[in-house]
Amino acid sequence: MNDTDSLLTRYAIRLGDDAMVHGQRLCEWSSNAPTLEEDLALANVALDYLGRARMLYSLAGNLCGQSEDELAFTRDTRAFQNLLILELPRGDFAFTLVRQFLLDEFEHLFFDALTASANEMLAAIAGKTRKEVAYHRRRSQEWLRRFGLGTAESARRAQAALDTLWGYVDEMFAVDDLEATLIAEGIAADRAVLRATWQAAVTHAIEAAALTVPDTTWRIEGGRQGLHTEHLGHLLSEMQFMQRAYPGLSW
């Protein structure tokens, strides 16, 4: 494997980890959502993430000789490279949808940029993903409005979610050495340059929902280095249980 392939493998794995971990969090709502319609919606969105994780793990696996299942189910916490914001427990319904909103606004810009990737497969996955994100985004924007302009209780919960999540958003825009090298080669999308557009869109939507953009100053990062919160281990222990208990199991 040459240097570019090795970097590309790691890049596809971290993007796959983002989708896998977030999809798993959404799956936890199955049969627990406040209404049947939301149960369907959350499960369907989770499926999109699961499909995305599979495409990215396949891309990585073809380069590094591992299967999708090995990548998803046999790596431990330190090997996972997902963003910390995605591993936080699902919280209440407002927390889940506010996180989805912050993520959708980011992914809408990110996957659009990634369609220009010099790697054909990555560009194709981004082209597919971009369309699904557009649909997710429409729904999470709508929920943000409903929370903010709904009852005092829904607004309080949405604001609490924003306040909790805000310290984690910077990591979405952090470019490390791996990504800097791949950006220079035209393979990765530059997430740092998306920050201003994201900030403007998110600020506009939060204010239109009569909520407040948090002024928290603490920041936390580490997912890309495998330094996680205490929550990821618990998530993986449930997600990986079958493969851990019965290695090599298949349907």
Place this chain on the structure above:
Amino acid sequence: MNAIVTLPLVHAERAALVRRRRDSACAELWNALDAVKDPEIPVLSLYDLGVLRDIRRAADGVTVVLSPTYSGCPAMETMEADVRRQLLAAGVRQVVIERALSPPWTTDWMDARARLALKDYGIAPPDTVCCPQCGSHDASVVSDFGSTACKALYRCNACLEPFDHFKPL
């Protein structure tokens, strides 16, 4: 003054697919795969949907190119298994299935006949939200996500019946 816009009746990719089938050296295989339907919408074949993109003869069998609808669509596995079974039954020795992600599948690849079949089956086609029972355009969304990834749930305000809408993608 409004400009007059002429929309093509058939999407360029759909037209290319129709030409590929017409000029194909393995017409009998295309015909055989007409029997493979979407497992959730049994009135549409994979060709009608635009999911079946190409069939090529390879050294020791046949390569079939499929475009997934939604990335996580669980029906894809069933579709692949059905294609494989159908071609093996037609005497093909080995079937290789290729998933093509680019260009991404879109509901625009369904032609007018497929849209009509959807409507007759009770699912509003992607173009407009129109009640398949009574034809009214007065409908409210019940859920952006319906029984499968590709559908949303509506209720008709004229006849009060619920119906699925095939989401434009």
